[in-house]
Amino acid sequence: MEKLLVLMRPEDIDMSAREFLSMYASYMDGAGIVGKDPSGHALFESKTAPVEEAHTKFFVEWVDLTQALGIHTAASMDFYTDVWFAKDPKYQTVTSEGQTMHHQICPNREEFWQYGAEVVKELGTYPIHEILLFGTGFIRDKFCFCERCRSEFAPIIDQEPSRLSYDYIVENQDHHAKWHEWRSQKVHDGLRVLQDAATEVDETVDRERPLSIAVEMLMDPETGLSEGAKNEYGYDYAKILEITKNVMINLYPWSPILPVPGQAEYDALVEALYFTTEFKRRGGTVSLFRWGLSTIDSVREMKQIGKDAGIDRFMGTFGYPNDYSVRRESAVGNY
Numbered sequence: 001m002e003k004l005l006v007l008m009r010p011e012d013i014d015m016s017a018r019e020f021l022s023m024y025a026s027y028m029d030g031a032g033i034v035g036k037d038p039s040g041h042a043l044f045e046s047k048t049a050p051v052e053e054a055h056t057k058f059f060v061e062w063v064d065l066t067q068a069l070g071i072h073t074a075a076s077m078d079f080y081t082d083v084w085f086a087k088d089p090k091y092q093t094v095t096s097e098g099q100t101m102h103h104q105i106c107p108n109r110e111e112f113w114q115y116g117a118e119v120v121k122e123l124g125t126y127p128i129h130e131i132l133l134f135g136t137g138f139i140r141d142k143f144c145f146c147e148r149c150r151s152e153f154a155p156i157i158d159q160e161p162s163r164l165s166y167d168y169i170v171e172n173q174d175h176h177a178k179w180h181e182w183r184s185q186k187v188h189d190g191l192r193v194l195q196d197a198a199t200e201v202d203e204t205v206d207r208e209r210p211l212s213i214a215v216e217m218l219m220d221p222e223t224g225l226s227e228g229a230k231n232e233y234g235y236d237y238a239k240i241l242e243i244t245k246n247v248m249i250n251l252y253p254w255s256p257i258l259p260v261p262g263q264a265e266y267d268a269l270v271e272a273l274y275f276t277t278e279f280k281r282r283g284g285t286v287s288l289f290r291w292g293l294s295t296i297d298s299v300r301e302m303k304q305i306g307k308d309a310g311i312d313r314f315m316g317t318f319g320y321p322n323d324y325s326v327r328r329e330s331a332v333g334n335y
């Protein structure tokens with residue numbers, strides 16, 4: 001068995017939390033449980049998000065037991081990936097052509113940051129050490145053209161909000177650079193609100209170390225691995241180092257196949273991970289993450305990349321998020 005932090009959903013486990021942990025705890029390098037999933041529902045007794053009642057008892061049992069066993073415990077939380085909240089068209093992120101996304105929130109929503117902050121505070125009252133935060137940026141560079149983003153960004157480049165389009169932005173390098181900078185500011189302002197919530201809840205509970213937020217960074221060859229990610233998604237590891245000091249690199253999120261040693265693509269990936277050395281040297285935590293780790297080989301492949309990139313913390317799920325196909329489509333689709 002290869003040690004890693006496995007992020008579980010209660011239905012992945014066909015026995016009680018106690019039985020499962022007594023069998024597998026010694027193989028685990030941390031235990032993760034889904035806290036709020038991409039459907040927008042909480043698996044714990046939330047007063048903020050809608051609750052999947054069937055799982056709340058398991059959630060409490062799980063985190064109480066992992067704490068009792070001294071296992072590092074994480075709970076996941078989907079942030080802008082939130083189908084329930086995105087039912088309100090006002091919050092949906094939108095393409096330049098006006099196509100709305102029914103599963104993802106526009107990151108330029110201060111009131112949604114507050115909503116996320118409440119969820120962080122609620123999770124933080126449980127005996128967990130870390131929140132694994134998914135869905136942390138824009139879908140791609142072509143987002144977002146909702147009313148609010150149009151009306152805020154258009155004046156920055158002296159354009160009418162209604163006439164703002166992606167084509168208009170990218171045909172001018174200066175406009176495009178301002179677009180990146182403006183979106184990046186939104187993403188990090190949102191993360192700061194969540195980090196502040198984590199700090200705040202720490203003052204009310206007895207926790208050995210501060211509650212840490214691992215921020216998902218998608219590492220996708222189509223979006224230029226780590227450097228390209230800054231412009232596509234809006235997040236920047238240097239800023240994350242200032243805010244949460246914790247990144248979770250989601251390797252090749254839209255592909256079932258990872259590159260292997262000997263391929264040029266493998267070398268490019270390892271090189272794209274070089275930033276993590278400096279990130280760690282300055283006190284940050286770095287993990288490699290992968291969805292769909294269904295075989296030992298898939299775990300070993302990820303660990304090989306970690307070994308070559310100097311990363312020794314690994315996480316993953318056995319399955320895929322329940323909105324995977326729609327998320328993949330919006331990420332790789334030609335919107």
Ligand SMILES: [Zn+2]
Pocket residue numbers: 093094106107108144145146147148149150
């Ligand atoms: Zn927007």
